[in-house]
Amino acid sequence: MTTAVDRLAPGDHVCWAFRGDDERLTTMLDFVDAGLRAGEKVMCFTDGTAPRTLRSALADRGVDVGTAGALGRVAFHTADDSYLATGRFDAEAMLDGWRGQLVRTRREGYPGLRVIADMAWAARSPRVDGTERLAWYEAQAGRIFADGYATVVCMYDQRLFADDRLRGIAAAHPATVSPRTADDWRPRLRLARTADPVGLRLTGEADRTCRDALEAVLAGLAEDLPADGPVTVDLGGLAFADAGCAAALARAAGALPYGMRVVGASAALRRLLGLVGAGARGLTVPLGAGGDAPARRRGPRPLRSGRRSPARPPARRARDGRSTACRA
Incomplete structure (x- = not known):
């Protein structure tokens, strides 16, 4: 056993x-x-x-x-x-x-x-x-x-x-x-720094029960991982992440000299990053094969019980046909 x-x-x-x-x-x-x-x-x-x-x-x-x-x-x-x-x-x-x-x-x-x-x-x-x-x-x-x-x-x-x-x-x-x-x-959560690419890998679930541990590791990336380019944070192993995790990522990105590149994020987490990480200096979220785009602020629409949220307009397209913002 x-x-x-x-x-x-x-x-x-x-x-x-x-x-x-x-x-x-x-x-x-x-x-x-x-x-x-x-x-x-x-x-x-x-x-x-x-x-x-x-x-x-x-x-x-x-x-x-x-x-x-x-x-x-x-x-x-x-x-x-x-x-x-x-x-x-x-x-x-x-x-x-x-x-x-x-x-x-x-x-x-x-x-x-x-x-x-x-x-x-x-x-x-x-x-x-x-x-x-x-x-x-x-x-x-x-x-x-x-x-x-x-x-x-x-x-x-x-x-x-x-x-x-x-x-x-x-x-x-x-x-x-x-x-x-x-x-x-x-x-619940495993945090592991990586050498190739230089960065951090998160596995499990990231919520308030381990918030201080996550924020300390993220806040220390600039000191713990000297890099000559963006630090890569791999979220592919996360089964769940709350808004606090997304906000911590955004704050950490702003403190890194070359910014942060988030990979492997689920659609739900990309949506959170687009909301709470909007306008964060140096935070980019891959759109898949199409490339990277900065997380962009979109004001959340309040939802009232029993009512659907308004339909979203189609994402604006760049000249090469890729979306210019992270959307689920």
């Missing part, structure tokens, strides 16, 4: 909301075991569970955690010697640490990095200095992990975090697991 852990892939950054010590321990054991079997480097950050408890439980499963640790393939850290090493939560320092860790792990020759972290320390009382920036940190960490090399699970105990705070933290992750997750769960 496959579990949610088995469905994770490099590039996934997941908020794992759980309720119960047994679930926390089982998830951590499954995650570490899977990473070691895949030959990846594994980092486990604990708080509610002592590292020695995890090592003992892994040994009971037949995992040679002693040898793996001696070889540097697995490492266990407490929150106090990692996230809170300075006595407070320093978001920028942690982000710099992840950048360095990815570089080191690649140099060591591992096919990937696996990270699982129990975030219970962020709910300590009195409140830890710096944790007010936790959601921002998670969204910015998603920018780093969007290079498709690390698989990252951030575990949040629902007994410790207020619902509204946990919702904000979840929105900073592209995907969320909860005790109510169905057996066929897949990450």
Whole structure:
């Protein structure tokens, strides 16, 4: 039987909301075991569970955690010697640490990095200095992990975090697991930077539940993807995207020095881009074989219950016969 852990892939950054010590321990054991079997480097950050408890439980499963640790393939850290090493939560320092860790792990020759972290320390009382920036940190960490090399699970105990705070933290992750997750769960959204063409690929669904994660990655494209031409954003793998996604794309396009070229958009998303992305500097949406055209603003007509919207006039045609605006 496959579990949610088995469905994770490099590039996934997941908020794992759980309720119960047994679930926390089982998830951590499954995650570490899977990473070691895949030959990846594994980092486990604990708080509610002592590292020695995890090592003992892994040994009971037949995992040679002693040898793996001696070889540097697995490492266990407490929150106090990692996230809170300075006595407070320093978001920028942690982000710099992840950048360095990815570089080191690649140099060591591992096919990937696996990270699982129990975030219970962020709910300590009195409140830890710096944790007010936790959601921002998670969204910015998603920018780093969007290079498709690390698989990252951030575990949040629902007994410790207020619902509204946990919702904000979840929105900073592209995907969320909860005790109510169905057996066929897949990450809601996957974000992966691409090299050829230089850009970003979105897969799954993009809506308000992962809005902050998406906006952080899009807003960071200019810095994360130096390019000498338009950045290509591939939306062909999106099954659904709301107006907020379209607006985020438009804002990101305006911040890129050479603009953004959106490909693979569905008819519905092209329509949204034409509405909310209208007039956005540097945003172009392919019309198919005919070429590219800038998204153009069209004022939305309000609809009243029981009435049809007025029929649209035919799209104006350019001299070569192609439409000059994106229409569904």
